[in-house]
Amino acid sequence: MRNQSALPDNDPVQMTLVSLRSDVERTPLADSLSVRRRGEARSRHQAVAGALVIAALVAGAFGVADLRGHQRHSGIPAHQSPSPTASVAIFTLAANPFLRDGDITAIGPYGELLDSGTEPQNKVQQCIDVSASATGASIRSTTLYEKKLGEVQAAEHVLRFDSAAEAEQYWARLSSAADACGHGNPAEVTTNDRGPEEVPPDSYRWSRLSTPTAAAGIGYYELGATHHANVVVVLEWSSMGNPTGDNAGWVWDADRLQLAVDRAIT
Amino acid sequence: MKDAEGFDAFYTATNRRVLHQMYAMTSNLADAQELTQEAYSRAWQRWGAVSTYDDPEAWVRTVAWRLAASRWRKARNGVAAMLRHGPPEHAPEPSVDNVALVAALKEIPEAQRRVIVLHHLTGLSVAEVAHEVAAPEGTVKARLSRGRAALAALLSDATLTEVSPHA
Numbered sequence: 301m302r303n304q305s306a307l308p309d310n311d312p313v314q315m316t317l318v319s320l321r322s323d324v325e326r327t328p329l330a331d332s333l334s335v336r337r338r339g340e341a342r343s344r345h346q347a348v349a350g351a352l353v354i355a356a357l358v359a360g361a362f363g364v365a366d367l368r369g370h371q372r373h374s375g376i377p378a379h380q381s382p383s384p385t386a387s388v389a390i391f392t393l394a395a396n397p398f399l400r401d402g403d404i405t406a407i408g409p410y411g412e413l414l415d416s417g418t419e420p421q422n423k424v425q426q427c428i429d430v431s432a433s434a435t436g437a438s439i440r441s442t443t444l445y446e447k448k449l450g451e452v453q454a455a456e457h458v459l460r461f462d463s464a465a466e467a468e469q470y471w472a473r474l475s476s477a478a479d480a481c482g483h484g485n486p487a488e489v490t491t492n493d494r495g496p497e498e499v500p501p502d503s504y505r506w507s508r509l510s511t512p513t514a515a516a517g518i519g520y521y522e523l524g525a526t527h528h529a530n531v532v533v534v535l536e537w538s539s540m541g542n543p544t545g546d547n548a549g550w551v552w553d554a555d556r557l558q559l560a561v562d563r564a565i566t
Numbered sequence: 567m568k569d570a571e572g573f574d575a576f577y578t579a580t581n582r583r584v585l586h587q588m589y590a591m592t593s594n595l596a597d598a599q600e601l602t603q604e605a606y607s608r609a610w611q612r613w614g615a616v617s618t619y620d621d622p623e624a625w626v627r628t629v630a631w632r633l634a635a636s637r638w639r640k641a642r643n644g645v646a647a648m649l650r651h652g653p654p655e656h657a658p659e660p661s662v663d664n665v666a667l668v669a670a671l672k673e674i675p676e677a678q679r680r681v682i683v684l685h686h687l688t689g690l691s692v693a694e695v696a697h698e699v700a701a702p703e704g705t706v707k708a709r710l711s712r713g714r715a716a717l718a719a720l721l722s723d724a725t726l727t728e729v730s731p732h733a
Contacts, residue, residue, distance in 0.1 A: 311686060312723070312726050313682065313686040313714060313717070313726050314686045314687060314689075316667060316717075316721070316723070316726065317590050317667075317682075317683065317686055317687040318687070319663065319664060319667065320586060320589055320590055320660075320664055320667065320668075321586060322661055322663065322664065323589065323595055323658075323660050323661050323664055324582060324585050324586045324589055324595075324598075325582075326658075326661075327585065327589075327595050327598075327599055327658060328599075329581050329582075329585060329599065329602065329603060330603050332573065332574040332577040332578060333574075335577060335603055335606045335607050335610060336570065336573065336574075336607070336610045338603065338604075338607035338610075339606075339607035339608060339609075339610035339611040340610070340611075342607065342608075342611060343611050498615075500608070500612075500625065500628065500629045500632070501608055501629050501632065501633065549700075553700050554628075554632055554700070555632075555635070555700070558632055558635065558636050562636060
């Protein structure tokens, strides 16, 4: 127990919970070597999968892609081909893969986010184009709106790739795009960027707070991206300032990111 | 080159604590066992960064909890959960002494159970719990109060409601 000073010595709830220790002590845990091997196996798998994507891209540049395309037209789904990625689960999207009304009830002064059922009008927010580098993915997008104050612009993009490796590569490219996103014209706005910041286990987020001119419009933009196997979900939020306060909090917290990917798949 | 010795020492020193916390949070020994090991394996993948954090154990605990929360959501769709995680493992049963407590913990909403474990078992202050669960301190205090009341009612133990949260 990390910090018992927060509790009195005779805390009855603590004493009750401590009684579970007898069960814990008879429950075996893997030794540390096994745990490290489990982590390394996942790392190796991710590396192999990434290398296969690069190899496929190189092969495609030399015309081998035509052969692959022929195989697909022959009815052989790419993810069923024998390869080290064959064991990776491939998911289809849920009938409604988006966050549902009521999933996000309140963020700062803003109320519940509702699904408009319409695609976002602005394809590029800041300098990030979610679909630009999503080669081969099927993409579904929707606009989320908030009617209490009516000034939020939010969008959700759900991308399904043929393989987990392609999704992982896209996810990394999007993070790089956020990292490389220029600060715009400093004569017009001042900006304060955060991230890309990792949100364990499978997400990251990036934000830009700007002091806008009248022409610059929205003052706060936040992007969250999370992935599971071959599915990536990208969430965008724009509003007048960071709704969580003094640019310390995040709209796309870990629970909301996880919920979004769960909704996309199940 | 990652510091295997450092990781091993960290794992050995903390894994029982995390297992205990996850058991209290999930009320299921098999889930707690699997989530704990999975979270530590992910910590090893990123050990270069995780080892530099002020509290790597909090990182492991948070990852384990998020994995648990994600599984619960997926479990609401039994077919999808089966496809993604395989058939459910045989869960070790709680000992006779703990059957009532485990049953009571299962009855408490997840959010309340989590803050009770973080505050009363892990020993975090209300402010630290608020930081870890990304909720205002007032919300944490309310969850603690409601969770304790629910636990007390389920266990018929009035003493559980007598403690007020300590900052």
